Every structure is written in C-alpha cells, then in structure tokens.
Amino acid sequence: xxxxxxxxxxxxxxxxxxxxxxxxxxxxxxxxxxxxxxxxxxxxxxxxxxxxxxxxxxxxxxxxxxxxxxxxxxxxxxxxxxxxxxxxxxxxxxxxxxxxxxxxxxxxxxxxxxxxxxxxxxxxxxxxxxxxxxxxxxxxxxxxxxxxxxxxxxxxxxxxxxxxxxxxxxxxxxxxxxxxxxxxxxxxxxxxxxxxxxxxxxxxxxxxxxxxxxxxxxxxxxxxxxxxxxxxxxxxxxxxxxxxxxxxxxxxxxxxxxxxxxxxxxxxxxxxxxxxxxxxxxxxxxxxxxxxxxxxxxxxxxxxxxxxxxxxxxxxxxxxxxxxxxxxxxxxxxxxxxxxxxxxxxxxxxxxxxxxxxxxxxxxxxxxxxxxxxxxxxxxxxxxxxxxxxxxxxxxxxxxxxxxxxxxxxxxxxxxx
Amino acid sequence: xxxxxxxxxxxxxxxxxxxxxxxxxxxxxxxxxxxxxxxxxxxxxxxxxxxxxxxxxxxxxxxxxxxxxxxxxxxxxxxxxxxxxxxxxxxxxxxxxxxxxxxxxxxxxxxxxxxxxxxxxxxxxxxxxxxxxxxxxxxxxxxxxxxxxxxxxxxxxxxxxxxxxxxxxxxxxxxxxxxxxxxxxxxxxx
Numbered sequence: 001x002x003x004x005x006x007x008x009x010x011x012x013x014x015x016x017x018x019x020x021x022x023x024x025x026x027x028x029x030x031x032x033x034x035x036x037x038x039x040x041x042x043x044x045x046x047x048x049x050x051x052x053x054x055x056x057x058x059x060x061x062x063x064x065x066x067x068x069x070x071x072x073x074x075x076x077x078x079x080x081x082x083x084x085x086x087x088x089x090x091x092x093x094x095x096x097x098x099x100x101x102x103x104x105x106x107x108x109x110x111x112x113x114x115x116x117x118x119x120x121x122x123x124x125x126x127x128x129x130x131x132x133x134x135x136x137x138x139x140x141x142x143x144x145x146x147x148x149x150x151x152x153x154x155x156x157x158x159x160x161x162x163x164x165x166x167x168x169x170x171x172x173x174x175x176x177x178x179x180x181x182x183x184x185x186x187x188x189x190x191x192x193x194x195x196x197x198x199x200x201x202x203x204x205x206x207x208x209x210x211x212x213x214x215x216x217x218x219x220x221x222x223x224x225x226x227x228x229x230x231x232x233x234x235x236x237x238x239x240x241x242x243x244x245x246x247x248x249x250x251x252x253x254x255x256x257x258x259x260x261x262x263x264x265x266x267x268x269x270x271x272x273x274x275x276x277x278x279x280x281x282x283x284x285x286x287x288x289x290x291x292x293x294x295x296x297x298x299x300x301x302x303x304x305x306x307x308x309x310x311x312x313x314x315x316x317x318x319x320x321x322x323x324x325x326x327x328x329x330x331x332x333x334x335x336x337x338x339x340x341x342x343x344x345x346x347x348x349x350x351x352x353x354x355x356x357x358x359x360x361x362x363x364x365x366x367x368x369x370x371x372x373x374x375x376x377x378x379x380x381x382x383x384x385x386x387x388x389x390x391x392x393x394x395x396x397x398x399x400x401x402x403x404x405x406x407x408x409x410x411x412x413x414x415x416x417x
Numbered sequence: 418x419x420x421x422x423x424x425x426x427x428x429x430x431x432x433x434x435x436x437x438x439x440x441x442x443x444x445x446x447x448x449x450x451x452x453x454x455x456x457x458x459x460x461x462x463x464x465x466x467x468x469x470x471x472x473x474x475x476x477x478x479x480x481x482x483x484x485x486x487x488x489x490x491x492x493x494x495x496x497x498x499x500x501x502x503x504x505x506x507x508x509x510x511x512x513x514x515x516x517x518x519x520x521x522x523x524x525x526x527x528x529x530x531x532x533x534x535x536x537x538x539x540x541x542x543x544x545x546x547x548x549x550x551x552x553x554x555x556x557x558x559x560x561x562x563x564x565x566x567x568x569x570x571x572x573x574x575x576x577x578x579x580x581x582x583x584x585x586x587x588x589x590x591x592x593x594x595x596x597x598x599x600x601x602x603x604x605x606x607x
Contacts, residue, residue, distance in 0.1 A: 020443060021440075021443070022436065022439050022440040022443045022449065022451075022571075024436075155476070155478065184478075186452075187452060187478045187479070188478065190452065190453050191450060191451070191452040191478050192436050192439055192440075192450065192451040192452075193439075193448075193449070193450045193451075193475070194439075194443040194447075194448050194449055194450075295478045297476075298475075298476030298477045298478050299476070299477040299478065299479050301476050302476055302477050384479050384480050385479070386477075386479045386480075386482070387477060387479075
C-alpha cells in the first residue's frame with residue numbers, strides 16, 4: 001500500500017488532523033509547494049503543466065503562500081531567475097515539461113553543477129514530433145543524464161507528499177542537487193483524486209531550518225567567485241573540473257540514503273509511507289516480475305492481483321527514484337525472479353527498447369544473472385495502459401519463464417489501439 | 418467500484434461536473450477519481466470525462482471502457498457519438514433531453530433512465546444552455562449514489578462565487594426535482 005496510514009506509534013508523535021480534499025495532480029503539486037514555503041517561484045505555462053502554474057498563482061493571490069512569483073518570458077529565463085534566487089539564499093521552485101524543458105536545457109544542465117537545490121516538477125509530456133501535447137515520459141527520460149535527481153509518482157497523494165519531500169532531499173548537505181518530481185501528464189496532472197492534506201505545523205517541523213546557499217552565495221559580505229571558468233588543460237584546470245564532476249556524482253550517490261531517510265521521517269511525522277527507491281509488490285514468492293514507472297503502476301497492481309487469483313506467481317517492481325538509478329535496491333528485487341518484463345512510457349532510440357529496460361539490463365549484469373527479459377513500450381502521447389494491457393505483459397513474460405525466446409524488438413502495447 | 422462516463426460538448430462543463438461529483442463522493446467518505454479525456458478541447462466538440470467511485474482506494478488511473486452509468490449533458494450528442502459504447506448490462510443512462518422515453522432509441526443494456534429537459538431549465542436559470550450542474554442533480558435523483566446535500570457542499574467548495582454559485586445551487590435543486598426516472602422492464606432472453 002503506497003498510501004497506507006501507519007499506525008500512530010505514540011500520541012505525542014501522531015500527525016495533526018489532515019483535511020481530506022479532492023485535487024488533481026497539478027493542484028496537489030502546487031499545494032505541496034505551498035506547504036514547503038518557498039521564497040520564490042518562477043513560471044512559464046505549458047500544457048499539461050499550465051493548471052499547476054494557475055494554482056500557484058492563486059495560492060499566492062489568496063495569501064495562502066508567501067512567495068515572490070516571477071512570470072518570466074520563457075523557460076530559459078525561468079530557471080536562470082531561480083539560480084539567482086537560490087544563490088541569494090531563497091528556496092525556489094518551478095515546473096515545466098516537453099518543449100519548455102527543452103528550451104530550459106542550458107540553465108538546466110548548469111543547475112546541478114552549481115549544486116543549487118531547486119525543485120522542478122516535470123509534468124511529463126511526450127516528445128514532438130509528431131505533434132502531441134499529451135503525456136509520456138520522453139521529456140524526463142531525455143534529460144536523465146543532466147545530473148538532476150528524478151523521482152516518479154504513482155498517484156496524486158504521492159505527488160503532494162513527494163513535492164514537499166523533494167525540497168528536503170535537495171537541500172540536504174550531503175546532496176545539494178536539484179530534484180525533478182515527475183508526474184504523468186494527463187492521468188496525474190488532470191486526474192482528480194481524494195487526497196489528505198498534511199497540517200502546515202507538521203510540515204514545518206519536518207522541514208526544519210532552511211539553509212540553501214551555505215556553500216555558494218551571492219553575498220556582498222562574503223564575496224566569492226561563483227561558477228568559475230576552469231583552466232582547460234593549463235594550471236589546475238583538469239583537476240578542478242574533475243573535482244566538480246566527482247562531487248556531483250558523490251552527491252547523487254549520497255542521495256540514495258537521504259531519499260530513504262527523508263521518506264522514513266515523512267512516514268513518522270505525517271503518517272504516510274511510500275517506497276523511496278524501489279517498491280516490491282507481491283514479489284516474495286514470485287517466479288517472474290513486471291517493472292513499472294509512474295501512474296501506470298496502479299492498473300498494473302490491479303492486474304497482478306487478478307493474475308495471482310488465477311494462480312500465476314507474478315510480482316511487481318516499481319521504480320520511484322530513477323536518478324540516481326537505485327542499483328542496489330533493484331538488485332535485491334531482481335534476485336528474487338527468473339523472468340522479467342519492463343514497461344516503459346518512452347522510447348530508447350539507441351537500443352530499440354525502453355530506457356528503463358536498458359538501465360535494468362545493466363543492473364542484471366552487475367548482479368551476475370542472466371534471466372530472460374523483454375521490453376514493452378506503452379502509454380505514449382497520452383495512450384492508456386489498462387489492466388488488459390498489463391495482462392498481456394504478464395502473459396508474455398510468463399512465456400519467457402517457460403522457455404519462449406525473447407524478442408529482439410520491444411512490444412508496442414498500444415500498436416493496435 | 419462504480420464507473421461513470423460523462424459525455425458532453427466543449428464549453429458545457431461536463432469535465433467540471435465530473436470533478437464536482439467526485440468531490441461530493443469524497444465528502445461522503447468515499448474514494449473517487451475523475452479523469453478527463455484530453456485533446457485540444459474546443460467549444461462544441463464532443464468531450465468525455467471518466468469517474469470512478471469505491472469504498473476502497475482506487476489504484477487504476479485509466480480511462481473507463483465499461484461504465485455502469487452514462488451521463489449525457491447534451492441532447493444532440495447521440496447523433497454523432499456512440500455514447501453507449503461498452504456500457505454494462507443493467508446500466509443507467511442520465512440524458513438531457515426534452516423527448517419522452519418512448520422517442521429515445523436505447524440499447525438493451527440500459528435498465529434505468531433519468532430524463533431531464535436540462536436545456537430548457539438552463540435557459541431559464543443561466544440564459545445559456547449550460548446543463549452540467551442540472552445533470553448532477555439528475556444523477557443524484559436517478560442513481561441515489563450521492564446525496565443532494567453532498568453535491569451542494571461540493572459546489573459550495575468549488576470556484577463558483579456569489580450569483581454564479583446561487584444559480585448553480587438552483588440548477589442542482591431543479592435538476593434533482595424535475596428529473597423523471599424510468600425503469601425499463603425487459604423480458605429475459607429466450
């Protein structure tokens with residue numbers, strides 16, 4: 001259960017009463033941002049993120065959120081404005097997707113290099129062309145090597161809770177990296193669900209003191225060079241550059257433990273628990289498994305329950321944290337099964353398979369196991385991944401378990417929809 | 418699990434109606450998810466919205482292909498869209514129309530029908546053919562799945578204010594009061 005309410009261990013630690021509301025994913029993200037009390041947000045609207053920006057503007061206009069909002073002329077400026085804000089000590093936030101993220105790429109790549117803990121929601125959207133304004137993970141997947149932490153949400157409650165947690169993860173002194181909270185365009189962005197809104201006082205206690213520019217600052221009282229031009233091959237150029245990149249890689253690896261700590265702290269204080277890196281669902285005695293990412297997971301869990309009722313020994317592995325890739329946690333899960341089907345909501349053009357499938361092959365290699373596996377691609381440009389689609393994945397993966405030859409091409413789940 | 422599919426045209430507020438109904442269900446302590454279909458919605462084009470309700474957490478976030486109930490907020494839509502596609506046997510139709518039941522062509526899967534002359538009432542209340550809140554009243558009256566009081570509270574929490582809120586409250590009440598509910602008796606297949 002991703003949203004299971006934990007038993008309240010002691011009355012003193014019990015979370016305060018939470019208001020139950022109906023919210024779409026974009027509204028839940030905005031409410032999560034407000035709970036985290038940022039000092040500055042900068043925005044440029046783009047489908048399917050637009051209503052998130054509208055909710056932010058309304059929260060600020062209604063006095064429910066005390067932040068400066070900078071309505072910039074484009075996404076490149078949006079993130080550049082936030083870099084200045086973060087360097088001046090502000091907690092900062094924005095959201096974008098698809099072409100907006102592409103336009104943002106230059107400052108986007110710079111942000112983790114400067115170790116600025118900015119939170120950016122990607123309301124995921126498929127890539128153009130052909131023209132599409134609909135959901136898909138292609139935008140977030142395309143920038144997965146830019147050095148941002150990327151976490152994917154399964155449902156609207158997880159969007160709300162993860163948005164708050166993202167600030168805590170980003171600002172942790174062992175991490176100091178920007179975070180993308182990825183929420184699926186359409187099914188999560190516009191899907192309205194029952195959610196519980198944490199009490200502000202509980203969230204304030206969870207967040208603690210803000211400290212975002214202790215390492216690098218625009219501050220007349222302590223002048224410093226920020227983002228220096230390194231020396232190329234002269235002087236200490238090479239080692240300076242390596243020190244930056246190594247630090248980023250160390251921050252990414254540190255994030256794995258911090259993401260777990262922050263989720264555990266959230267569960268304790270707020271009373272809701274989510275698997276921080278990798279969720280194992282009905283995997284204990286499973287012979288084979290399917291792997292999911294994002295909002296497709298709900299229907300996949302329902303399909304797993306039905307397959308279990310039909311006597312199939314199948315489990316599910318959900319990735320929440322995609323960057324840094326949770327290698328150890330995934331090895332632990334994969335060690336339990338003898339065949340694997342991976343569903344991606346985006347395309348890996350270089351390997352002719354889904355990107356998550358390709359990354360998982362690397363984990364299997366490190367694990368030293370060769371198990372039959374195959375790649376499924378579905379849900380592109382807003383297409384639906386339904387329980388029947390997942391049953392097909394289960395059937396094909398079970399066939400692998402029973403000796404069928406794995407295809408060398410991905411299975412396109414919506415090819416005939 | 419109870420599944421509802423809303424059919425309407427862009428601008429009539431069927432997506433908003435689906436959201437208000439979901440909020441009313443949450444108000445009653447149920448789990449509800451409302452997902453609009455998507456595209457470049459424009460005024461007048463057919464649009465669809467999906468709503469699931471359950472006593473337990475709803476995990477699947479997908480469109481609805483086999484609804485228990487269909488709410489059609491536009492009287493002309495059946496000419497261009499097969500609103501009954503995938504409907505469960507014994508299902509419920511809630512239709513905005515001025516026609517009596519005998520003049521409607523219904524598939525065998527329909528067992529309960531709620532009819533409301535929503536355009537006429539909307540023109541009286543709003544001076545425009547906006548039928549969505551009226552049809553929510555019709556839904557409550559026909560199905561009993563949600564109470565009129567919960568719908569009123571959900572509407573009160575929505576973005577409607579002042580005169581608009583008062584008009585929509587009237588629409589809810591009149592939709593509830595003026596809907597005619599029919600049970601269709603069918604002989605069992607031989």
